[in-house]
Amino acid sequence: ALLSAARPGDGGEADPVAARVLAETAEYLGAGLADLVNLFQPERILVGGWAGLQLGPAFLESVRDHTLAHALRHPAGRVGIAMGRLGPDAVTVGAAILPLAAFFARGGRRVPVDSPAPVPAWRAALGGRLAGQRGGG
Structure with a gap:
């Protein structure tokens, strides 16, 4: 409903509040992606899933602009931001x-x-702490 109000497809007048909310959302998403770009320096970021499919085509350029504005120059110059092609099932496919x-x-x-199941690292670390507490008092 928010997307329809901000960008009516029937040529109607856009709701300025809805448009501002979506513009602000694009800015926050871009700032968050910029943090990922700065930390991990990926070559490509794909926006997808159900929310990405709803917002992506209309706001991808704005998200890209905000990402590049907030990221460091070197990693920002090497990253591409595009729409994913797996559709709404991207998370499911990734988990599979x-x-x-x-x-x-x-x-x-x-x-x-x-064969015994490997002990998860978190359990081994916790077990070591508990053993140290029991022995040390």
Whole structure:
């Protein structure tokens, strides 16, 4: 409804409050993406998912401008910001790839059924702290 009010498709008059809210949203999103650009220096950022598909085409240029304005010059000059092509199921597709990535990381071998499950790093770290507290008083 907000997007329709800000950019009516029937040639009607745009609601100025809705347009300002979406412009501010594009600025905040651009500032957040700029932080990611500064920290990770990615080559490409893809905007997607259901929200990205709704807002992206109309506001991608504004988000891109704000990102480049807030990011450091060197990483900003190397990043491309575009619309993702996986559609609204991008998160689902990404999550489905996680087991495949683990399988390929093991060289395409299955985990033996009788092998113990690896202890998660957070549990091992917590276990070490608890053991230190018990022994030290």
